[in-house]
Amino acid sequence: MNDQSTIAAITAELAALMGDRVSTSAHLRAQHGRGESWVPAQPPDVVVFPLTTEEVAATVKLCAKHHVPVVPFGAGTSLEGQVVAVKGGVCVDFSRMNRIIAVNPADLDCVIEPGVMRKQLNAHLRDAGLFFPIDPGAECTIGGMVATRASGTNAVRYGTMRENVLGLTVVLADGSVIKTGGRSRKSAAGYDLTRLIIGSEGTLGLVTEITLRLHGIPEAMAAATVGFDEIGPAVETVIAAIQSGIPVARIELLDEVSIDAVNRYSKLSLPVRPTLLLEFHGSEAGVKEQAEALGAIAADHGGSDFSWVEKAEDRAKMWEARHKAYYAGLALRPGSAGLVTDVCVPISALADCIVATKADIAKAGLPAPLMGHVGDGNFHVCFVIDPNKPDELKLAEQMHDKMVERALAVGGTCTGEHGIGLGKREHLIHEAGDGAVAAMRAIKQTLDPHNLLNPGKIFVS
Numbered sequence: 001m002n003d004q005s006t007i008a009a010i011t012a013e014l015a016a017l018m019g020d021r022v023s024t025s026a027h028l029r030a031q032h033g034r035g036e037s038w039v040p041a042q043p044p045d046v047v048v049f050p051l052t053t054e055e056v057a058a059t060v061k062l063c064a065k066h067h068v069p070v071v072p073f074g075a076g077t078s079l080e081g082q083v084v085a086v087k088g089g090v091c092v093d094f095s096r097m098n099r100i101i102a103v104n105p106a107d108l109d110c111v112i113e114p115g116v117m118r119k120q121l122n123a124h125l126r127d128a129g130l131f132f133p134i135d136p137g138a139e140c141t142i143g144g145m146v147a148t149r150a151s152g153t154n155a156v157r158y159g160t161m162r163e164n165v166l167g168l169t170v171v172l173a174d175g176s177v178i179k180t181g182g183r184s185r186k187s188a189a190g191y192d193l194t195r196l197i198i199g200s201e202g203t204l205g206l207v208t209e210i211t212l213r214l215h216g217i218p219e220a221m222a223a224a225t226v227g228f229d230e231i232g233p234a235v236e237t238v239i240a241a242i243q244s245g246i247p248v249a250r251i252e253l254l255d256e257v258s259i260d261a262v263n264r265y266s267k268l269s270l271p272v273r274p275t276l277l278l279e280f281h282g283s284e285a286g287v288k289e290q291a292e293a294l295g296a297i298a299a300d301h302g303g304s305d306f307s308w309v310e311k312a313e314d315r316a317k318m319w320e321a322r323h324k325a326y327y328a329g330l331a332l333r334p335g336s337a338g339l340v341t342d343v344c345v346p347i348s349a350l351a352d353c354i355v356a357t358k359a360d361i362a363k364a365g366l367p368a369p370l371m372g373h374v375g376d377g378n379f380h381v382c383f384v385i386d387p388n389k390p391d392e393l394k395l396a397e398q399m400h401d402k403m404v405e406r407a408l409a410v411g412g413t414c415t416g417e418h419g420i421g422l423g424k425r426e427h428l429i430h431e432a433g434d435g436a437v438a439a440m441r442a443i444k445q446t447l448d449p450h451n452l453l454n455p456g457k458i459f460v461s
Contacts, residue, residue, distance in 0.1 A: 002088045006066050007045045010090065013062055014048055021049040021096070032073050032083065032091045036138070036326070038339045038385075038393070039081030039422050044071055044091035051096055053169060053177060053208040060206065061175025063090050069455050072202040074114065074144030079340055080421030082148065082201050086456035092206060094143050100124050101209070108214045109166060109183055114143025114207050130214045133158035136417065137323035143207050148419040149199030153322065156242075156375030157249045157281070158215065160417070161198055168194055169209035173448035183211055196443070201419050202454035204447050218281035221249075222291060223309040223318060226298045231255055231274040231358060231370075233301040235351040238276065238374045240297045242347055246290050250279035250319075251375035255358065257332075258325055258369035265328030266321035271305060276374075277322055279315070322371075329369040329382040336367075337387040339396045341423070343407035344378040344416030353406050354379055360399050366392065368399075378416035404430070420458045428458065 015022045023029075024046055033043030045068075050056045063070045069089030076083060085091060098115035105128045112121065117139060122131050134145060136152035144150070146168070151160035158164070167181030170193075181187070181194040197205055228234040231253075238251050253276055254262065260272045278294060280287040295306050309315045321328075330338050345353050354370065361368045361381070372379025381403065383396035404414045404427045414420075414427035429437055441459060444451070 002045055002068055006068065007088075010062055010066055010068060011046050014046065014059060014090070017058055018048060018050065018055060021051070023047050029091075032076070032093065033085050035076050035078035035081060035083045036340075037079045037081050037421075037423060038337050039084055042084045042086055043088075044085035045088045047073075047091045047093055049093050049096045053171065056092060056206055056208050057171045057175045057177050059090060059092060060171050060173065063452060064174050064450070067450055067452065069452050070206070071454050072143070072147065072206050074141035074147070075117070075139065077138035077140045078144065078148060078421065079418045080415070080423040082419060082421040082454070082457060084422060086422070089452075094141060097208065103128060103130070103214075104183070105130060107183060108216070109211060110214055111209065111211050112142060113209060114141060114146070116142050118142065118145070125214065126217070129217050131217050132164070132212055133215055134161055134164055142210055142212070146198055146207050146210060147201050148417065151373065151376075151378070151417045153250045153252055153319065153373055155373055155378070156251055157247060162195060164213045165194060165198055165210060166213055167211035168197055168207050170197055170205035170207055172205050173450070173453050177208075178205075181211065199419065201421060201457050203444060203457055204453065206453070220284045220287045221279065221281055221312075221315070222287045223250075223277070223279045223315040224291060224295075224307060225270060225275055225277055225309065225318070226295070226303040226306045227271050227273045227275045228301070228303050229273060230302075232351050232355050233303070234274045234276055235354055235374060237294075237298045237301045237303060239347055239350060240301070241294050242375060244293065244297065246293050247282070248278060248290060248294065248375060249281040250277065251373070252277040252322055253354075253372050253374040253379065254322070254325065255370040257367065258329065258371045261328035261332050261369055262321045262325055265331050266317070266324060268318070268321055276303075277318060279319075325369065325371055326382055329367070329384055332367050332369075333384045333386075335386075336384045338382045338384055339393065339400065340380060340382040341400045341403065342372075342378060342380040342416050342418050343403050343412055343414060344376070345407050345410050345412030347377045349410035349412065350374060350377050350379070353403075353410065353412075356406060357381065357403055360402055364395055364399055366395060366399075373416075376416070377412070422457060425458065425460045429460065
């Protein structure tokens with residue numbers, strides 16, 4: 001770990017720069033040493049709250065001078081241990097860099113700071129008739145969403161962060177500042193550094209400004225639910241809908257365990273059975289046509305109780321319940337911890353992977369709600385475990401390993417949106433192979449030769 005006299009010297013220099021926006025409080029450090037995952041907490045030595053790119057650059061430059069790690073922090077909602085300070089150091093909390101710098105309605109873009117929250121941005125854009133569609137569920141920062149290449153419930157129609165970020169301002173490991181991309185919709189100028197930074201989990205640079213692609217708020221939005229006796233036909237309905245070209249905005253699957261959990265937690269009354277939550281965007285006529293087409297496909301696969309969610313407030317309540325499904329799952333077993341994971345597979349393999357995963361869960365006997373953004377082949381399991389029983393953690397890890405093995409066997413990935421962090425480092429090697437991981441390490445070594453930016457993440461030491 002870091003020499004305490006060095007930490008004291010850095011703290012004094014940072015305090016001279018930022019005053020009381022620098023803290024070594026044990027309570028604050030503990031808050032910044034963990035996310036929402038099962039990964040054990042490890043606090044940083046210092047927490048700073050910069051307001052500008054210049055302050056971030058000065059912080060990183062100072063840490064580089066003393067070879068002290070830097071860990072970026074958004075809202076602390078990461079699920080694979082991305083914010084855990086495994087080597088201590090300085091945590092850079094971006095929550096006060098939360099300005100919406102510019103909105104350009106004619107060009108459908110905006111420029112923001114990384115601490116802007118997803119809901120904050122959409123509330124600001126509403127009066128201009130615009131919205132930012134990436135919706136991972138957690139009330140997270142846009143900077144954190146860039147770091148993990150987030151997606152969420154709308155990804156089946158609007159894509160992920162990769163498709164919706166136009167440009168970045170980034171502080172590199174030596175404290176220098178670069179700009180990547182811009183506001184144009186395409187470019188063939190050199191390496192695509194924007195996409196290199198997106199999903200790098202704070203290991204290649206600290207993002208201090210983001211240019212986003214925006215979308216017009218649709219003329220009409222409608223939501224519906226449809227239930228199934230078994231989970232296989234529910235997934236087959238999704239596959240048929242995607243193959244038919246129905247442009248559904250959201251297709252979410254909750255198994256019967258998840259439905260029971262969200263009913264209790266969010267006071268809903270959905271039938272306790274595998275259920276699809278659907279949303280359609282477009283013109284009034286287009287939304288009606290999409291819904292009728294999907295309803296017919298669902299009926300062909302044994303779906304029933306197709307129910308419209310017509311009022312905007314009821315639609316919002318339904319999606320809020322979906323977003324709180326993780327906490328609803330934990331509430332099934334008070335005092336529990338959640339090992340929540342995700343994989344993503346080609347849509348044609350989705351049904352088999354989910355059915356096999358459900359069979360593993362039934363055999364293990366652990367509570368484990370399953371849900372997913374199944375329109376793009378991405379599904380999640382939350383293994384609800386007793387943190388005082390190591391054997392339960394081991395069992396959950398074994399089932400997670402099976403999920404990943406199954407996904408990779410059909411050409412899928414070990415994570416569709418959670419990222420690698422600490423929790424999936426071994427799986428990255430199995431997925432990408434030694435050569436590809438070596439290439440990633442070479443990029444890391446070039447941009448961060450002293451391994452100071454969020455060390456320990458993505459790569460096995």
